[in-house]
Amino acid sequence: MLVLGLETSCDETGVALYDSERGLLADALFSQIDLHRAYGGVVPELASRDHVKRMLPLIRQVLADAGCVATEIDAIAYTAGPGLVGALLVGASCAQALAFAWGIPALGVHHMEGHLLAPMLEEQPPEFPFVALLVSGGHTQLVRVDGIGQYELLGETLDDAAGEAFDKTAKLMGLNYPGGPEIARLATQGVPGRFVFPRPMTDRPGLDFSFSGLKTFALNTWQQCQQAGDDGEQTRCDVSLAFQQAVVETLTIKCKRALKQTGLKRLVIAGGVSANKALRTSLEDMLASIKGNVYYARPQFCTDNGAMIAYAGCQRLAAGQQESLAISVQARWPMEQLAPL
Numbered sequence: 001m002l003v004l005g006l007e008t009s010c011d012e013t014g015v016a017l018y019d020s021e022r023g024l025l026a027d028a029l030f031s032q033i034d035l036h037r038a039y040g041g042v043v044p045e046l047a048s049r050d051h052v053k054r055m056l057p058l059i060r061q062v063l064a065d066a067g068c069v070a071t072e073i074d075a076i077a078y079t080a081g082p083g084l085v086g087a088l089l090v091g092a093s094c095a096q097a098l099a100f101a102w103g104i105p106a107l108g109v110h111h112m113e114g115h116l117l118a119p120m121l122e123e124q125p126p127e128f129p130f131v132a133l134l135v136s137g138g139h140t141q142l143v144r145v146d147g148i149g150q151y152e153l154l155g156e157t158l159d160d161a162a163g164e165a166f167d168k169t170a171k172l173m174g175l176n177y178p179g180g181p182e183i184a185r186l187a188t189q190g191v192p193g194r195f196v197f198p199r200p201m202t203d204r205p206g207l208d209f210s211f212s213g214l215k216t217f218a219l220n221t222w223q224q225c226q227q228a229g230d231d232g233e234q235t236r237c238d239v240s241l242a243f244q245q246a247v248v249e250t251l252t253i254k255c256k257r258a259l260k261q262t263g264l265k266r267l268v269i270a271g272g273v274s275a276n277k278a279l280r281t282s283l284e285d286m287l288a289s290i291k292g293n294v295y296y297a298r299p300q301f302c303t304d305n306g307a308m309i310a311y312a313g314c315q316r317l318a319a320g321q322q323e324s325l326a327i328s329v330q331a332r333w334p335m336e337q338l339a340p341l
Ligand SMILES: Nc1ncnc2c1ncn2[C@@H]1O[C@H](COP(=O)(O)OP(=O)(O)OP(=O)(O)O)[C@@H](O)[C@H]1O
Pocket: 009, 010, 082, 083, 111, 115, 135, 136, 137, 138, 139, 162, 163, 164, 166, 167, 178, 179, 180, 181, 184, 271, 272, 273, 274, 275, 276, 277, 302, 303, 304
């Protein structure tokens, strides 16, 4: 089954072709980062309008890259939520219109299920069951995964997502959007131990997170440095390192706890923050200490992309899941509401 995947939940237009027999045939992405940079974050209406411009050229591009023609496509998967409602509607209408024109089915996919399953596109995919840490711009969740659509939420952030905390901390130091890769880059030059940030909610039981306090701690630290006239590049690097270490250690402690609680030894990390090298190293060390394994996607499939939507959609379409031609997207959509396969 050849599935065309369309991702438009936020500020990336992602398109991919996934074949159930041959695997991923092609994927293409247009990132709107330059469009939104001047505003320090995503402007929803600009995002929607740009998706409209990019979608059809990207579909033509992946067809050409894969050496396929449109008549070979068996079904279309698109992101139906959660995300920016205008941006989602672009992908949904495009998918339903093409599906109607081509006489094939279309299926709305949950964006976070897409992220969660992205490591399945790698050479050594994890087997079920596993614990998944979803760490993205809008989510920080620990989920027990027993199969596709069999999700038990173990814990989640009570306020900011980890990626959001990276972005906000970067912004307050005048760094570019998105802040995660910027902080990670500066952290490599940071002096360890100059600043020590708290590890929120690690001193009490449970698997929930809270990252808004870390962002405030970063703001106070940065403002004190500014008042002392010590707000140069080295201080940015030192704050970045201290902040990153706090996020990484906090996530690692909670992942270890989730594995212990579930008795599992497989951990999947997904979403944009799972591209962070310090996080990967810390989790690999922790999993090695309990003789377990950590799985993640290649960096370009950690952030938003069409491949993960094509893959997730393919699994559900191949299992016979169907929907009507109605165009319906959801800005908020708890993953536990998904039907098990
Ligand atoms: N190397 C990195 N280190 C830390 N954070 C990173 C890194 N690379 C990307 N990020 C962060 O990942 C986030 C983007 O990830 P992703 O595209 O998965 O999120 P999103 O789609 O905006 O949110 P969601 O998937 O929850 O709707 C941003 O917050 C970005 O700063």
